Amino acid sequence: MNQEINFIPLDYxxxxxxxxxxxxxxxxxxxGKRVCLIxxxxxxxxxxxxxxxSDKKIQQIQDKIKxxxxxxxxxxxxxxxxxxxxxxxxxKPVKAxxxxxxxxxxxxxxxxxxxxxxxxxxxxxxxxxxTHYIIEKKLKPLCWYKISGEILNNSQEFGGIDSVLEVxxxxxxxxxxxLSDKPAFQPKILAFDIEADEFEIGKGEIVMIxxxxxxxxxxxxxxxxxxxxxxxxxxxDEADMLEAFVNIVKExxxxxxxxxxxxxxxxxxxxxxxxxxKVKLSLGLDGRQPAFARGRLPSAQLFGIVHxxxxxxxxxxxxxxxxxxxxxxxxxxxxxxxxxKKDFNHKHSSKLDHQEWLEYxxxxxQDSILTYKLAxxxxxxxxxxxxxxxxxxxxxxxxxxxxxxxxxxxxxLEKYNEIAEKHPTHDEIGERMQREKYEGAFVFQPTAAxxxxxxxxxxxxxxxxxxxxxxxxKASFSEKKQPGFLEVDIGKDKKSHKxxxxxxPSFFALMLSEIIEKRKKYKAEYKTHPxxxxxxxxxxxxxxxxxxYGYQGFFGARYYCVEAAAATAALxxxxxxxxxxxxNKQDYKVIYADTDGVSFLLQDKTKKQTFDFLKQLNKQLPxxxxxxxxxxxxxxxxxxxxxxxxxxxxxxALIDEKGKLKIRGFxxxxxxxxxxxxxxxxxxLASILQDGNETSALEIIKETIKNIKERKIDKKDIMxxxxxKKPLSEYKSIMPHVVAAQKIKExxxxxxxxxxxxxxxxxxxxxxxxxxxxxxLPDEKGEYNIKYYLEHQILPAVENIIEVFNINLKExxxxxxxxxxxxx
DNA sequence: GAGCTCTTCTTACC
DNA sequence: ACTGGTAAGAAGAGCTC
Numbered sequence: 054m055n056q057e058i059n060f061i062p063l064d065y066x067x068x069x070x071x072x073x074x075x076x077x078x079x080x081x082x083x084x085g086k087r088v089c090l091i092x093x094x095x096x097x098x099x100x101x102x103x104x105x106x107s108d109k110k111i112q113q114i115q116d117k118i119k120x121x122x123x124x125x126x127x128x129x130x131x132x133x134x135x136x137x138x139x140x141x142x143x144x145k146p147v148k149a150x151x152x153x154x155x156x157x158x159x160x161x162x163x164x165x166x167x168x169x170x171x172x173x174x175x176x177x178x179x180x181x182x183x184t185h186y187i188i189e190k191k192l193k194p195l196c197w198y199k200i201s202g203e204i205l206n207n208s209q210e211f212g213g214i215d216s217v218l219e220v221x222x223x224x225x226x227x228x229x230x231x232l233s234d235k236p237a238f239q240p241k242i243l244a245f246d247i248e249a250d251e252f253e254i255g256k257g258e259i260v261m262i263x264x265x266x267x268x269x270x271x272x273x274x275x276x277x278x279x280x281x282x283x284x285x286x287x288x289x290d291e292a293d294m295l296e297a298f299v300n301i302v303k304e305x306x307x308x309x310x311x312x313x314x315x316x317x318x319x320x321x322x323x324x325x326x327x328x329x330x331k332v333k334l335s336l337g338l339d340g341r342q343p344a345f346a347r348g349r350l351p352s353a354q355l356f357g358i359v360h361x362x363x364x365x366x367x368x369x370x371x372x373x374x375x376x377x378x379x380x381x382x383x384x385x386x387x388x389x390x391x392x393x394k395k396d397f398n399h400k401h402s403s404k405l406d407h408q409e410w411l412e413y414x415x416x417x418x419q420d421s422i423l424t425y426k427l428a429x430x431x432x433x434x435x436x437x438x439x440x441x442x443x444x445x446x447x448x449x450x451x452x453x454x455x456x457x458x459x460x461x462x463x464x465x466l467e468k469y470n471e472i473a474e475k476h477p478t479h480d481e482i483g484e485r486m487q488r489e490k491y492e493g494a495f496v497f498q499p500t501a502a503x504x505x506x507x508x509x510x511x512x513x514x515x516x517x518x519x520x521x522x523x524x525x526x527k528a529s530f531s532e533k534k535q536p537g538f539l540e541v542d543i544g545k546d547k548k549s550h551k552x553x554x555x556x557x558p559s560f561f562a563l564m565l566s567e568i569i570e571k572r573k574k575y576k577a578e579y580k581t582h583p584x585x586x587x588x589x590x591x592x593x594x595x596x597x598x599x600x601x602y603g604y605q606g607f608f609g610a611r612y613y614c615v616e617a618a619a620a621t622a623a624l625x626x627x628x629x630x631x632x633x634x635x636x637n638k639q640d641y642k643v644i645y646a647d648t649d650g651v652s653f654l655l656q657d658k659t660k661k662q663t664f665d666f667l668k669q670l671n672k673q674l675p676x677x678x679x680x681x682x683x684x685x686x687x688x689x690x691x692x693x694x695x696x697x698x699x700x701x702x703x704x705x706a707l708i709d710e711k712g713k714l715k716i717r718g719f720x721x722x723x724x725x726x727x728x729x730x731x732x733x734x735x736x737x738l739a740s741i742l743q744d745g746n747e748t749s750a751l752e753i754i755k756e757t758i759k760n761i762k763e764r765k766i767d768k769k770d771i772m773x774x775x776x777x778k779k780p781l782s783e784y785k786s787i788m789p790h791v792v793a794a795q796k797i798k799e800x801x802x803x804x805x806x807x808x809x810x811x812x813x814x815x816x817x818x819x820x821x822x823x824x825x826x827x828x829x830l831p832d833e834k835g836e837y838n839i840k841y842y843l844e845h846q847i848l849p850a851v852e853n854i855i856e857v858f859n860i861n862l863k864e865x866x867x868x869x870x871x872x873x874x875x876x877x
Numbered sequence: 878g879a880g881c882t883c884t885t886c887t888t889a890c891c
Numbered sequence: 892a893c894t895g896g897t898a899a900g901a902a903g904a905g906c907t908c
Contacts, residue, residue: 349892369893455894482892493896494891515891516895603894610894618895647897648891695900703890703898718889718899725887725901775887786885786903822878824902845901 057201059083061238062194065183065445066356070211072128074157076186079357083236086221094186096157098178099472100150106171114169121166123159130159142472144528144559157182176472194445197232219338243307244425247319248417250402252803255325258291260402262298265421266305272418273297278410285414292330302336309359311428313382316362320353359446363427366450378724379809386423395419433589441593454600455607469560474611485608491619492545495626497646499700501693509683511650516602519624522676526561527614529554543619552616568598688742692853708742720850729770730846733757737851747858771813771837792825814841
C-alpha cells in the first residue's frame with residue numbers, strides 16, 4: 054500500500070537487515086501522528102587518486118577494488134560498485150573512485166585493502182552512518198518533507214520491524230521531497246527527576262520520581278506516607294513504581310524526555326534499579342531500554358524519544374553567556390526563569406516526618422517543573438542549532454562547539470564538491486598536542502588611574518572576519534612562498550616563521566563568510582521582528598562564527614591548521630597595533646587594549662568627531678572587517694598589579710553615562726572570592742566611579758572592617774567557593790578547596806570533578822601556619838578567622854583600588870596611622 | 878622557621 | 892580530550908640560611 058505524508062524527522066537510528074544497512078527515522082506527520090521511516094542506505098567512501106593517473110591504470114585499480122571481499126562472522130561485505138568522479142579535496146581538483154560497499158561497518162577493513170600506490174588518500178569511511186545518510190538523502194533534522202512510500206503493516210520485511218515499533222505508521226521510503234509550506238511544530242516535552250537515598254548510582258532505592266508535561270504534574274513514590282499531596286501516587290514497591298514510570302512515558306508519548314544531569318544520574322540510576330528489580334525499562338519506541346554510549350561522559354539514548362540532558366546542552370553551548378557561577382538547576386533556573394528550587398533539607402527517607410515528606414514531594418515536583426520550563430526556554434536554541442548544523446537533536450544536545458563547527462562544515466561540503474577530510478589518528482592528535490603554543494593576542498599595558506570620558510572601539514567578530522578576509526585555512530595554506538599568496542609571519546620570540554595563504558577563497562572561508570552574513574541578517578531581523586526563534590537562529594550563527602577560529606587550532610579537528618590559527622592571531626595583533634597608533638595620532642589617548650578592542654580618552658573631542666573618525670577608520674579596513682563603537686563611558690578605573698608597579702591587564706571598571714557599571718576581571722566577578730569581599734569591592738568601585746573620588750569608598754571599607762572585627766558578618770558571606778578540576782588523588786598541591794573536598798568525602802558524600810566546593814577559614818586553637826589547616830565546611834562549628842578575612846579577602850580586594858588615590862590601606866589596617874584614622 | 882622563588886591551581890578576559 | 896592564547900593572583904612546595 055502506497056502513501057504520501059508530510060513528515061518532520063526527530064530521531065535517527067540504523068540497523069542491519071540481511072547484511073545491509075537501513076536507517077530508521079522517527080518523527081511526526083502534520084497531524085501529530087508518530088511515523089517511522091525505513092530507508093535504505095547505500096554506504097560508500099572515496100579513494101582519491103594521484104594526479105595524472107592514467108585511465109588505463111584507473112581501470113586496473115577499479116577491477117582490483119571490485120574483487121575485495123570481507124568475510125566476517127555474520128556477514129560478507131563486497132564492493133558493490135565503483136564510480137569515477139571529479140571532486141575537490143582541500144580545494145584542489147582530484148579524480149576519485151567512489152566505492153560502494155555492502156555494509157558500512159566494514160568500510161574500515163575495505164579501506165585497509167587499498168594499498169595501491171596510486172591511491173593517495175581514503176576518505177569518508179569515518180563519518181557516522183547517520184551523518185552520511187542525512188547528507189546523501191537530504192533528510193535534515195527538524196525540516197518538513199513530503200515522503201512517499203509503502204506502508205508496512207505487519208509486514209515480514211525487515212524481520213517484522215513495524216510490529217515492534219510503537220508508532221502510528223511505518224513507511225518504507227520511496228521518495229523524499231522538501232515541503233514548501235512548513236506546518237508549525239511544537240514538540241511534546243516530558244520532564245522528569247528522581248530522588249534516591251544514596252548518591253552512588255543504584256546503591257539505594259529510588260524514593261520518588263516526578264514527571265511534568267503540559268498535561269501532567271505527578272510524583273510517583275514507593276514509600277507509604279501518612280500525608281501526601283493530590284499529585285502524589287503511591288506504589289506498593291519500587292518495581293511497581295518503575296513500571297508506572299515506564300507506562301506514563303508511553304501514555305504521554307513525548308518527543309523529548311528531558312532531565313537535568315540525567316545522562317550522569319537519573320537515567321543510569323533508573324537503569325540500575327530496574328535491573329535490580331528485574332523490571333524492563335523499555336522506554337524506547339522500539340521497546341528497547343536506554344542505551345548508554347560510552348565516552349568521556351555517558352549518554353543515555355532511547356530510540357524515538359529524544360532524551361535530552363539539559364545540563365549538558367547548557368554547559369557545552371550556553372554556559373559562557375550565563376551569569377550563573379555554577380550550572381546547578383537552582384542557579385540556572387533562578388537566572389533564566391526567575392524561579393529556583395524549593396528549600397528542602399535532604400535526609401534519608403527513613404528519617405522524614407510527615408511535614409518533611411510533603412516538602413520532599415514538592416521539592417521533587419518543582420525540579421521537574423523547572424526542567425520543563427528550561428526545556429521550553431531552550432527549545433528554540435536546540436531546534437535552530439540542529440537545523441543549521443544538520444545533526445539530530447540528540448547529538449546537538451551533547452556535542453561541543455568544536456563538533457558543531459565540524460558538523461556544519463561536513464554537511465555543507467557538497468556545494469563545493471569537496472570530499473571530507475578524515476578525523477586525526479591517535480598519533481596525530483598526540484603530535485598536535487605536543488606542538489609549542491603559538492603567539493596569541495596583544496594586551497596593552499595600562500597605567501593605573503581613574504580616567505574620565507572614554508570610548509571603546511572594537512572589531513566585530515574580529516578573528517572570524519580576519520579568517521574570511523585573508524582566507525586563512527588548511528585548504529589555502531602553503532609552507533612555501535608562492536606568487537600571489539599572502540605572507541604572514543607567525544614566528545615567536547623574535548624568530549621569524551613565514552607562512553603563506555592562497556587568495557583563491559577556500560570553502561572554509563566561504564562557509565564562515567556565509568555564517569557571518571546569516572548572523573547579520575537574523576540579528577537585523579530580530580531587531581525589527583523580535584522572536585525567540587530568530588534570536589536563536591542569530592545566536593546559533595554567532596556561536597559557530599565565534600568557535601571557528603579556535604576550531605582551526607584545535608588538535609582534534611579534521612580541518613586542523615595551526616598555521617591558519619597563528620596567522621589569524623598575528624594579523625589581529627597587527628590590526629590592533631595599527632588602530633592604537635591611528636587613535637593616538639588623532640589626539641585621542643589610548644589607555645588600554647585587549648585582543649580586538651581599544652579603550653581611549655576622548656580628550657577634548659566630541660562624540661560626533663569620534664563617530665566621523667570611526668567611519669573614516671572603517672573605510673581603511675579590508676574585506677569584511679569592521680570596527681564599531683562599543684560605548685562611551687563617563688569614568689574608568691585601572692589598578693596596579695598586586696606584585697609590581699605596572700597597571701594590571703584584564704582588570705578594569707567602567708561607568709557609562711546612564712550610571713551602569715561594567716566590571717571586568719576584578720574579584721567582584723570571580724566566584725572563588727567570598728561574597729563579603731566581592732560585595733565590598735563592588736560597592737567601592739561603584740562609589741568611586743560615581744563620585745570621581747574615594748571619600749565615601751573609604752567609609753564603606755571602614756564600616757566593613759569594623760563589622761568583621763566585631764564578628765557581625767553573616768556566615769554565608771564568608772564562604773569561599775572553588776571548583777574541583779580533577780580527581781582528588783591527582784592534586785600535587787593540597788590547597789584549601791582540596792582539603793574541604795576531602796572532608797566532604799569523609800562525611801560519605803560523593804566527590805566529583807566539576808563540583809564547586811564551599812568552605813570557610815576558621816579560627817584555630819593552636820597557631821597554624823597553613824590556610825588549609827583552618828578550612829571548615831559550611832555546616833561545621835567554628836568562628837571565622839578575622840585575620841584571614843581582613844588580610845586575605847578584604848585588603849586584597851580594595852587595596853590597589855584605594856592606592857590609585859595614593860592611600861596605603863595596609864598601613865591603616867596595620868594601625869601605623871591609627872592616630873589619624875583611629876576609627877579603623 | 879622565616880623568607881624567598883617557583884610551581885600549581887583556578888578563574889578571569891577576549 | 893572534545894575551540895584558542897593571555898593574564899592575575901592565592902597558596903603550597905621547595906629551597907636557603
